Each structure stands twice: as C-alpha cells, then as structure tokens.
Amino acid sequence: MTPDLFDTHAHLHFPEFADDLGAVLARARAAGVRRMITIGTDVPSSRAAVALAAREPDVWAAVGIHPHEASLADEAQLVEIERLAAAPRVVAIGETGLDFFRNLSPHDAQARAFRAQLALARRARKPVLVHCRDAHEETLAILAEMPVSETGGIMHCFSGDTAVAKRCLDLGLLISLAGPVTYPKARALPEVATLVPADRLVVETDCPYLPPQPHRGQRNEPAYLTITAARVAELRGEPLAGLAARMSENARRLFGL
Numbered sequence: 001m002t003p004d005l006f007d008t009h010a011h012l013h014f015p016e017f018a019d020d021l022g023a024v025l026a027r028a029r030a031a032g033v034r035r036m037i038t039i040g041t042d043v044p045s046s047r048a049a050v051a052l053a054a055r056e057p058d059v060w061a062a063v064g065i066h067p068h069e070a071s072l073a074d075e076a077q078l079v080e081i082e083r084l085a086a087a088p089r090v091v092a093i094g095e096t097g098l099d100f101f102r103n104l105s106p107h108d109a110q111a112r113a114f115r116a117q118l119a120l121a122r123r124a125r126k127p128v129l130v131h132c133r134d135a136h137e138e139t140l141a142i143l144a145e146m147p148v149s150e151t152g153g154i155m156h157c158f159s160g161d162t163a164v165a166k167r168c169l170d171l172g173l174l175i176s177l178a179g180p181v182t183y184p185k186a187r188a189l190p191e192v193a194t195l196v197p198a199d200r201l202v203v204e205t206d207c208p209y210l211p212p213q214p215h216r217g218q219r220n221e222p223a224y225l226t227i228t229a230a231r232v233a234e235l236r237g238e239p240l241a242g243l244a245a246r247m248s249e250n251a252r253r254l255f256g257l
C-alpha cells in the first residue's frame, strides 16, 4: 500500500511542467500523493495556480507575492491577490515572507509586502505560507507582531535550527520539511525532524526546486515526496504509513479540506 501523502508546497503551474504535467500528476497519484497545493509567486503565477486547481480534483491553490517579487507588490497587485484569494479552491495566502539570501527585492519592500499579505490573510480567513531564507529574526518578529496565530500557517521549506523551530511552534505555525532533510549536509534538519510534535509537522517538495538526495540536479516533482517523508519517518523512528497519514491530516485541518 502506498502512503497517504500531501504535498503542501509545489509549483505545478510553472513552465518547467508545461510539457508533461499529466505524466507528473499520474506519477504523483501512483506514489500516494493524494493532495497537492500549487503556490503562486506573483499575480500572473497566482492566476495560473487558480486555473490549474480548477482543472485537477486533487490540486488546490495558494495566491501571493514571493519576497523575490516584493518590489512589484504595489496596491493594485495586492488588490488583485485579494480578489484571487476569494476564488474557488484557494486555500492559503502565499508564498510570502523574507529572503535575505538572494536579496532580489529591497528588504523594506519585502517587509511591506509580507505585512500586507499577513493582513490580507486575516481578512480572507486563510492560513499563510511563509518563505524565510537567512532572515529568521526579522521574519519571526513580523509574524509575532501581526500575529500569525490568528490565521495559522506553515513555515515552508524549514531551514532554521531547533531554536527557530521552537519559536515557530510557539507562534502556532506548522513546520514543513522539504528535500534538504535528505541531504548529507542537512545541518539542523534531522534534529528538527525529531523535535516537532507529530501534529505540527508536514512535508513538501517545493518542486520544481530542491529534489531529494537521489534526484539532485534534476527537476523535482511530487512523486519524490515519498523519499522525503520516508527520511523523516526514519529519523523519527516511526513507520512511514502512520506518519504520512498524520502529516496529511495536519495539512487537511489547516487548509480545511
């Protein structure tokens, strides 16, 4: 029997999947991935995510403006994201947050767009999908000030240490582990995988990015979620089937599915 998996963060509407999305989704379903969220990163990509979710019964959408695109997030763009948030099958706002690693938008523009989307999520009564890279202090401060506990959300592709994980849990967030937990240089992630309570943990691919260890250098896809989930189960010393079902339940509860 395949495990019951939920890919909480994918970009299935990205051009990387344009030629063979049908085959990608078929492999995901065969691997036990029963539900997937496809995540918007700007207005056109959020529109594409909503359109894809309308076509596929096991795909839902999130709409938002990624920190890389934050300098585009003017009033008109945010109004359009809020309009899209009301579309059928949109279950979350994001991805939004701070990325001080690549710095593709100025820090103040990132913080402004992040705060605006947290407020939007509260009005829309939907959880938030948070992207955070090399900006944990600043991200946690904004999440505490808003506060994110009112909507709930996920710290996606978690990349912090155990202290950051504890602070995310205190804020009411779920923690999502992605492909990097399978890498030989996984830093604090194996310890984080064992520390997070079973009712606060989810997994994701972030495909087409960040494939798990055996597929590094290739395009990632939801079928590979099994590898990441199996590694997390191994680290926790739990059978995969039970943990996978538990993580899917966590995601379903958050997204109201």
Ligand SMILES: [Zn+2]
Residues within 6 Å of the ligand: 095, 131, 132, 156, 157
């Ligand atoms: Zn991200």
Ligand SMILES: [Zn+2]
Residues within 6 Å of the ligand: 009, 011, 039, 095, 206
């Ligand atoms: Zn992403």
